[in-house]
Amino acid sequence: MAALQRLQPVSHVAVSGGTHGNEMSGIYLVKHWLREPSALQRDSFSATPFLANPLAIERCVRYVGRDLNRTFTKQFLNSKATQDEPYEVQRARKINQLYGPKGSAQAFDFLFELHNTTANVGACLIASVQDNLLPMHMCHFIQTHCTLGHYPILLYNLPDQEAYSISSVAKHGLAFELGPQPQGVLRADLLTQMGALVACALDFIDLFNKGTTFPAFETEAYRFIGSVDYPRHPDGELCASVHSKLQDKDFLPLRPGDPIFQTFSGEEILYQGHATIYPVFINEAAYYEKKIAFNKTEKCSLSIPALQRE
Amino acid sequence: MLNEFQQPLKLLNRMTSCSVVLEAPVQRVAIFGGTHGNELSGVFLVKHWQKNGAEIQRSGLQVTPFITNPRAVKKCTRYIDCDLNRVFDPDNLGKVMEDIPYEVRKAQEINNLFGPKGSDVAYDLIFDLHNTTSNMGGTLILENSGNDFIMQMFHYIKNALAPESCPVFLIEHPNLKYATTRSIAKHPVGVEVGPQPQGVLRADILDKMRKIIKHGLDFVRIFNEGEEFPPCTIEVYRIIEKVDYPRNKNDDIIAIIHPCLQDQDWQPLNKGDPVFLTCDGETIAYEGDSTVYPTFVNEAAYYEKKQAFVKTVKVKLTAKGLRSSSS
Numbered sequence: 330m331a332a333l334q335r336l337q338p339v340s341h342v343a344v345s346g347g348t349h350g351n352e353m354s355g356i357y358l359v360k361h362w363l364r365e366p367s368a369l370q371r372d373s374f375s376a377t378p379f380l381a382n383p384l385a386i387e388r389c390v391r392y393v394g395r396d397l398n399r400t401f402t403k404q405f406l407n408s409k410a411t412q413d414e415p416y417e418v419q420r421a422r423k424i425n426q427l428y429g430p431k432g433s434a435q436a437f438d439f440l441f442e443l444h445n446t447t448a449n450v451g452a453c454l455i456a457s458v459q460d461n462l463l464p465m466h467m468c469h470f471i472q473t474h475c476t477l478g479h480y481p482i483l484l485y486n487l488p489d490q491e492a493y494s495i496s497s498v499a500k501h502g503l504a505f506e507l508g509p510q511p512q513g514v515l516r517a518d519l520l521t522q523m524g525a526l527v528a529c530a531l532d533f534i535d536l537f538n539k540g541t542t543f544p545a546f547e548t549e550a551y552r553f554i555g556s557v558d559y560p561r562h563p564d565g566e567l568c569a570s571v572h573s574k575l576q577d578k579d580f581l582p583l584r585p586g587d588p589i590f591q592t593f594s595g596e597e598i599l600y601q602g603h604a605t606i607y608p609v610f611i612n613e614a615a616y617y618e619k620k621i622a623f624n625k626t627e628k629c630s631l632s633i634p635a636l637q638r639e
Numbered sequence: 640m641l642n643e644f645q646q647p648l649k650l651l652n653r654m655t656s657c658s659v660v661l662e663a664p665v666q667r668v669a670i671f672g673g674t675h676g677n678e679l680s681g682v683f684l685v686k687h688w689q690k691n692g693a694e695i696q697r698s699g700l701q702v703t704p705f706i707t708n709p710r711a712v713k714k715c716t717r718y719i720d721c722d723l724n725r726v727f728d729p730d731n732l733g734k735v736m737e738d739i740p741y742e743v744r745k746a747q748e749i750n751n752l753f754g755p756k757g758s759d760v761a762y763d764l765i766f767d768l769h770n771t772t773s774n775m776g777g778t779l780i781l782e783n784s785g786n787d788f789i790m791q792m793f794h795y796i797k798n799a800l801a802p803e804s805c806p807v808f809l810i811e812h813p814n815l816k817y818a819t820t821r822s823i824a825k826h827p828v829g830v831e832v833g834p835q836p837q838g839v840l841r842a843d844i845l846d847k848m849r850k851i852i853k854h855g856l857d858f859v860r861i862f863n864e865g866e867e868f869p870p871c872t873i874e875v876y877r878i879i880e881k882v883d884y885p886r887n888k889n890d891d892i893i894a895i896i897h898p899c900l901q902d903q904d905w906q907p908l909n910k911g912d913p914v915f916l917t918c919d920g921e922t923i924a925y926e927g928d929s930t931v932y933p934t935f936v937n938e939a940a941y942y943e944k945k946q947a948f949v950k951t952v953k954v955k956l957t958a959k960g961l962r963s964s965s966s
């Protein structure tokens with residue numbers, strides 16, 4: 330196990346809601362914090378709430394021109410402004426200006442993104458595969474201190490893929506993904522849980538800033554390895570739905586030969602992979618157009634060294 | 640029986656004190672999907688039946704599956720310009736203008752194909768397939784408490800699905816009733832199955848909707864073949880009032896459906912029971928004196944219609960005995 334790691338204290342923290350304009354928990358929480366910021370204040374810092382995609386929020390749609398949470402790559406952030414560019418490209422540049430620039434020393438230290446999904450993920454913590462130390466300790470702290478539920482860790486980005494989500498603008502980031510919740514619906518239970526997660530995460534940062542040593546630990550995580558689309562007709566129309574045995578089974582093992590789809594004529598389609606995988610985002614509404622019925626993950630074990638501020 | 644005798648005979652039988660109503664046989668049935676383009680069970684069932692309609696055929700019956708709002712279906716959105724399921728009133732159906740909303744034009748086309756509403760040549764029966772984000776299970780929607788044919792059908796469907804519950808929602812009300820797509824038929828039937836998010840297709844919800852249609856069509860076949868259905872009673876939930884979210888001066892929602900009410904569609908709500916939860920964690924309780932049965936609790940599409948839930952009361956309706964007039 331590696332020796333104690335040290336990181337700079339965390340002073341500039343932002344919390345974004347409404348990266349997707351119809352994912353209501355984060356939108357409602359941020360609107361509340363904009364009126365009453367006290368819940369985001371700690372001894373050593375205050376977190377800044379903001380609404381990422383105001384036009385999409387106003388229309389209660391995921392996005393207006395293109396998915397904002399796929400727009401934080403160099404290609405878009407460094408592009409020149411044009412008349413007919415999608416609204417979200419402008420927004421991404423603005424957010425990069427306020428909380429970045431991405432990759433620079435001036436960027437915010439930490440950015441949280443708040444999401445909902447129609448999939449039965451419960452409450453999961455999504456971190457980037459490349460940024461292991463601070464977010465992993467935060468996740469571990471949440472898992473051991475936030476007792477409202479169980480919080481699996483999902484590692485996103487394939488290792489050589491550029492990070493594209495909003496939290497990649499800051500030096501460190503974490504996404505809270507809560508479901509199932511329909512788009513455009515606000516459930517009190519998930520709202521409470523999301524508020525508690527943010528509070529717990531900010532408590533962690535405060536303790537870190539105050540010099541707490543967080544000991545080394547081992548943890549299990551789910552690493553994204555690819556996705557599976559729906560069976561479709563030649564014209565692109567779905568010819569099957571997620572099988573009732575797979576529906577709502579996020580984070581549970583899927584073995585070769587297990588049913589994954591059922592056609593409208595009643596036939597079963599089985600999983601053809603070679604190994605057991607852990608499906609997540611099963612039947613997410615926004616992923617039909619991205620040609621994803623579910624994402625595949627594999628379980629992995631991480632050894633995280635001890636952490637203390639510099 | 641010849642057509643020109645059916646109408647007056649039907650009238651004569653309704654006027655007698657006989658407890659059996661003679662109803663004209665049902666010949667033309669339509670099944671509508673995609674009235675709201677993001678309510679996917681109906682969309683995919685109709686598309687499947689358009690390719691392979693064997694399952695919905697019954698002898699002697701013409702059954703037409705039909706997508707009512709194709710542009711909204713393509714965009715996977717509830718509507719393009721306005722809610723199709725609210726514009727089948729005489730005003731909108733009769734509008735003659737250059738620039739009318741897409742859904743109003745669609746309504747006029749649908750009225751020409753399956754109506755005209757209120758005429759003798761309108762379709763006999765339309766099933767209109769919907770989903771809701773509310774936990775309503777498989778709900779049947781009744782527009783008119785005087786329609787013995789539909790009440791007998793619902794009685795039949797409820798029995799066929801038992802012990803699974805199949806609530807009947809009566810939307811008859813002087814100002815809360817709306818002009819639905821299905822209202823152009825002589826017998827309009829709404830099928831509302833949830834919970835399912837907009838833009839999501841769940842196998843279990845699809846299956847439930849499919850069973851309801853199967854039993855509905857079986858009823859029509861049995862009716863056409865001359866079976867006599869004795870008088871029966873069905874328990875229905877009659878709409879009495881819509882309730883909006885508490886809002887501030889800027890019209891922002893300041894309290895949300897309380898966890899104790901969330902998912903409790905069709906369960907009794909009594910005075911003092913929690914209804915809303917404010918941002919500050921305070922509970923707002925139900926203040927009415929009598930028990931009501933809330934439904935459409937937290938339906939996504941109703942935030943813009945200023946509706947957090949609707950209140951209903953339980954009512955027992957009696958349907959007269961029923962037989963086909965051609966038997």
